Amino acid sequence: MNEFEAKRLLQEHGIEVPNGRLIRNRDEARGLGYPAVLKVCSEKILHKSDVGGVHFVRNEGELTKALDDLLSRFPNEQFLLEEMIEEKGIETIVGVGWDRDFGRFIMAGIGGVMAELYGDVAFRLLPIDRTNAIALVDSLRGKRLFHGFRGMRVDSEAFYDLLLKVAQIAEENDIRDMDLNPVLLTEKRAIVLDAKIVEGRK
Amino acid sequence: MRELFDPETIVVIGASGKEGKVGNLIFRYLSESKAEVYPVNPNEAEISGKKCYRSVKDIDADMDLAVICTPAKVCVENVRECAEKGVRFAIPIAGGFGEVGEEGKKLEGAMRRCAGEMRILGPNTLGVLVPGVIDTMFLERERSPRPKKGRIALISQSGATAATIMNGANLYSIGFSAFVGLGNRVDLNENDFIEYFSDREDTDAIALYLESFADGMKFREIVEKCEKPIIMLKAGRSTAGAKAAASHTGALAGSDRIVSALCDQYSITRVYDEEELIDTSRALAYSEPMRGGRIAVLTTAGGHGVIATDYITSEERGVGLSLSQLTPRTREELKKLALPFASLANPVDLTASATDEMYLKALKALMEDDNTDGVLVSVLFDPPGMTERLIDGIISMKGGKPMVIYTVGAEMSVNAIRRFEEAGIPAYPSIWRGVRALYALYRRGVNE
Numbered sequence: 001m002n003e004f005e006a007k008r009l010l011q012e013h014g015i016e017v018p019n020g021r022l023i024r025n026r027d028e029a030r031g032l033g034y035p036a037v038l039k040v041c042s043e044k045i046l047h048k049s050d051v052g053g054v055h056f057v058r059n060e061g062e063l064t065k066a067l068d069d070l071l072s073r074f075p076n077e078q079f080l081l082e083e084m085i086e087e088k089g090i091e092t093i094v095g096v097g098w099d100r101d102f103g104r105f106i107m108a109g110i111g112g113v114m115a116e117l118y119g120d121v122a123f124r125l126l127p128i129d130r131t132n133a134i135a136l137v138d139s140l141r142g143k144r145l146f147h148g149f150r151g152m153r154v155d156s157e158a159f160y161d162l163l164l165k166v167a168q169i170a171e172e173n174d175i176r177d178m179d180l181n182p183v184l185l186t187e188k189r190a191i192v193l194d195a196k197i198v199e200g201r202k
Numbered sequence: 203m204r205e206l207f208d209p210e211t212i213v214v215i216g217a218s219g220k221e222g223k224v225g226n227l228i229f230r231y232l233s234e235s236k237a238e239v240y241p242v243n244p245n246e247a248e249i250s251g252k253k254c255y256r257s258v259k260d261i262d263a264d265m266d267l268a269v270i271c272t273p274a275k276v277c278v279e280n281v282r283e284c285a286e287k288g289v290r291f292a293i294p295i296a297g298g299f300g301e302v303g304e305e306g307k308k309l310e311g312a313m314r315r316c317a318g319e320m321r322i323l324g325p326n327t328l329g330v331l332v333p334g335v336i337d338t339m340f341l342e343r344e345r346s347p348r349p350k351k352g353r354i355a356l357i358s359q360s361g362a363t364a365a366t367i368m369n370g371a372n373l374y375s376i377g378f379s380a381f382v383g384l385g386n387r388v389d390l391n392e393n394d395f396i397e398y399f400s401d402r403e404d405t406d407a408i409a410l411y412l413e414s415f416a417d418g419m420k421f422r423e424i425v426e427k428c429e430k431p432i433i434m435l436k437a438g439r440s441t442a443g444a445k446a447a448a449s450h451t452g453a454l455a456g457s458d459r460i461v462s463a464l465c466d467q468y469s470i471t472r473v474y475d476e477e478e479l480i481d482t483s484r485a486l487a488y489s490e491p492m493r494g495g496r497i498a499v500l501t502t503a504g505g506h507g508v509i510a511t512d513y514i515t516s517e518e519r520g521v522g523l524s525l526s527q528l529t530p531r532t533r534e535e536l537k538k539l540a541l542p543f544a545s546l547a548n549p550v551d552l553t554a555s556a557t558d559e560m561y562l563k564a565l566k567a568l569m570e571d572d573n574t575d576g577v578l579v580s581v582l583f584d585p586p587g588m589t590e591r592l593i594d595g596i597i598s599m600k601g602g603k604p605m606v607i608y609t610v611g612a613e614m615s616v617n618a619i620r621r622f623e624e625a626g627i628p629a630y631p632s633i634w635r636g637v638r639a640l641y642a643l644y645r646r647g648v649n650e
Contacts (some may be wrong), residue, residue: 095470099460101418125422132467139466 002041006081010180010202013169016191020082026059029067034058038066042077049113052128054135056084057174075175089186092146093121094163095172096178099142107115108159110142113181118142126167133163146185158190159183176200203398206323208381209237209266209333210301213289215280216271217241219249223273224340231337240265254256258287265289269329274298277325292317292327293338296627300386301326306339310388327385328361333378340631341365353378353487353626354480355399356412357392359384367476374629375620376480379405384416391416393424400428407487409442409479410434418644424546425468431486431646433471435641457591469649471642478537478638485628485639490606493646494575496526497640498568499549501580502556502588506610506633507549510578513637521641526550526574535567556588562595569602576640576645580633581609581618586601593618597625604643608636 001009007017014152019089022041042052048054053074055066064082070079093111096103100127109121124132137146137159146156162183170178177198184191212232214624218225229249232239237334239252240261245276255261258280268284270277270292277294282294294313299306323329326548330337333351339361349368354377358364361383368378379402382395392412408430413419425432439458465472471486473479499510513520525548528536536546539560545551548569552560568577581592596607607622607629609615615631622629630636 015226099418099457101415102422102460102464104418105460105463123459124467125460125464135466 001041001197001199003039003195004078006178006197007192008161009169009173009197010166010195013165015165016189017084017195018082018191018193020080022078023067023081024040024073024078026064028068029063029081030060031081032081034063034102035086036063037080037082037084038063038070039063039080039082040070040074040077041080043089045074047075062179073199078089084183085191087184087186087188088152090183091182092094092185092190093160093179093181094183095121095164095180096126096166096175098176099125100106104170106136106163106170108136110139110145115181126169126171130160130164133160141178151186154185155188155190158188159185162190164193174199193197203394205266206321207330208293208347208621209246209337211263211265211403212237212269213242213261213265213266213561214269214271215242215258215284216276217243217246217249217254218271219246227340227342228269228271228295231339233342235336237266237336249594254300258289261287268290268292269297270294271340272296274306274309278313278316279323281320283312285316285318285320289320290593291321291323291327293323293327293339295327295329295340295385297326300387301324306320308406310386314388318331318454322389323382324631325388326361326384327364328381328383330383330489331381331422339365347372349379350375351404352407353379354409354483355379355395355402355406355407356409356411357383357384357394357395357399357404359387359413361385363456363476367480370476371480371618373609375623376484377623385415391401393417393420393472396421396424396428396432398431400424405430407431407483409483409612410436411476411479412436413438414520419585420646422464422468425470430482431471432469433479433483433573433642434465435473435476441519449558469646477635480538481635481639482642484623485606485642486646488626488628489606489643490575490641491650492644493647495523495644496573496575497523497525497578498528498571498574498576500552500561500565500568500578502552502554502561502582503580504581505553506543506580507545509633510580510637511549513534513634514578514640521637522642523641523644528568528574529572531569532571532573536564539564546645555587556594558589558592561588561625562590562599565599569599569605574602574603576606576643578636578638578640579605579607581607582614583609583611583618584612590614590618593621595625597622600625600627603641606630606636606639606643608633626648 004022037060038055057063091112093115095107104126107123120141122136124136179196180192214229216225217229241249241254244256268289271281274296277296320554331337399408502508608617619629
């Protein structure tokens with residue numbers, strides 16, 4: 001499923017995602033407001049930023065230019081136009097995978113583009129309860145980020161809630177791979193800024 | 203499983219009268235058990251004065267266990283005969299099956315198909331050992347001395363690895379309740395035995411050596427139910443070849459991290475080498491878990507106290523726990539010992555002027571200290587006032603809060619560890635191994 005579909009699925013289960021809609025041309029692009037993010041939305045493109053498939057736009061002129069650029073390079077694709085989330089917070093990663101021995105698992109940790117560099121993530125086999133979710137976060141090297149580090153407060157309860165919901169969605173929909181990165185965790189909420197979901201078992 | 207671990211009747215197929223043959227060794231060792239043992243070998247009439255049968259089917263008695271010593275190709279036919287005879291368990295010991303390739307895998311398939319209701323342990327296995335009861339291991343006892351009876355069950359996918367571990371354990375008189383070599387697991391696997399040992403009265407800890415899981419989902423189910431400590435050495439940690447990373451999750455996962463998550467989630471103590479496997483199993487088998495992370499250290503060597511403190515309190519190259527703040531009452535007790543140079547804060551260093559009597563009084567005070575969850579006791583025989591009588595005194599304090607001994611030295615230290623082992627007190631030959639054992643007790647307490 002593409003990013004738009006993935007985010008709708010998350011939203012249906014009470015997970016916060018940015019307001020947004022799918023567009024194919026200039027006419028459909030109006031009316032969301034600025035600043036905004038325009039991304040190519042395709043199951044085939046796994047790393048959008050690597051192929052220049054993401055634009056940040058502050059006004060209609062920039063949006064038009066960005067859309068023309070994406071249309072010229074990805075003529076057969078759709079595009080996701082979303083409000084830009086500018087709240088302060090920490091970037092986390094939440095994922096789901098399938099282990100051939102032990103079945104479905106959830107992963108969470110420090111996210112963003114540096115996620116793989118730091119590798120500060122932890123795992124739990126599904127199903128999980130809240131105690132497991134808390135233990136997972138507490139086993140991270142950067143666990144202090146989740147409990148208010150240097151005056152930066154975040155809503156860790158919202159993060160545990162998100163983990164439990166993601167676990168539930170993965171089990172109910174037979175999801176093989178899920179990659180939510182980044183998930184912005186702020187003082188008030190956890191909001192999924194990017195999402196990839198692949199259904200089925202390996 | 204009674205027929206496997208304590209059989210009344212055993213048939214040895216491929217038994218031999220010729221010294222040096224596997225079938226000879228196995229028959230001899232099994233003949234020492236209280237079971238009735240029947241040799242089968244079409245080429246011999248009699249072995250060690252016992253009538254030798256042409257086939258298991260010719261024996262006019264029910265068989266609990268068959269130990270099959272014949273080579274892979276003949277072995278499958280022997281398994282079939284045993285199944286037809288109604289034997290309850292078979293241990294085909296030969297290698298040359300799945301581990302050598304496709305041809306061997308086919309033989310395993312054939313073996314599985316002809317087993318019927320008979321259960322199979324192996325093939326490619328050393329079988330089982332219950333000290334004093336049954337020993338199917340084909341290793342000479344002179345080179346591979348068997349351990350004595352103890353409280354740890356060892357389940358190993360590699361028989362040779364387990365044999366070396368048990369051999370080495372003899373140095374400190376470490377005992378085992380039982381050993382099982384899983385071999386190629388055509389039928390019985392680790393899950394069956396974890397379940398079995400979790401109910402066996404003589405077993406207080408289950409030590410596992412695994413390279414792969416026979417059935418991971420079942421493993422989860424079984425370990426969740428098991429109330430005894432499980433200590434696992436899972437080898438084969440490195441992932442060969444990088445996975446095509448379609449997602450961050452995929453790139454970050456790797457099956458070994460999932461194994462670690464499994465261990466965290468199901469309170470399995472994960473260890474990384476054979477020494478830690480047995481060290482940790484002993485701690486968890488012999489001692490109650492710690493109810494918190496505050497440790498008191500008692501020593502006669504100042505440097506030992508410093509080294510121990512580093513190990514106890516450091517996150518890096520240590521276990522990240524804390525030293526207990528001794529209560530005023532404990533400090534009063536310690537003051538009464540009135541050694542001029544002694545340090546009566548934690549770590550408590552009684553110096554080389556210590557005597558057995560002072561040491562035991564100090565230990566008693568620490569064992570009764572309300573701010574302490576566990577005690578690390580160094581037993582060093584270098585000070586002139588410290589003698590082997592100390593050992594009995596320490597043993598008499600068993601049963602209070604968790605206490606781990608370490609000792610550094612030659613024969614006297616080795617003997618001391620043996621004495622503590624016999625008394626069921628975890629004791630180790632280095633500071634680090636003692637601290638690590640306390641940490642395992644702490645983790646167990648947190649998880650309970």
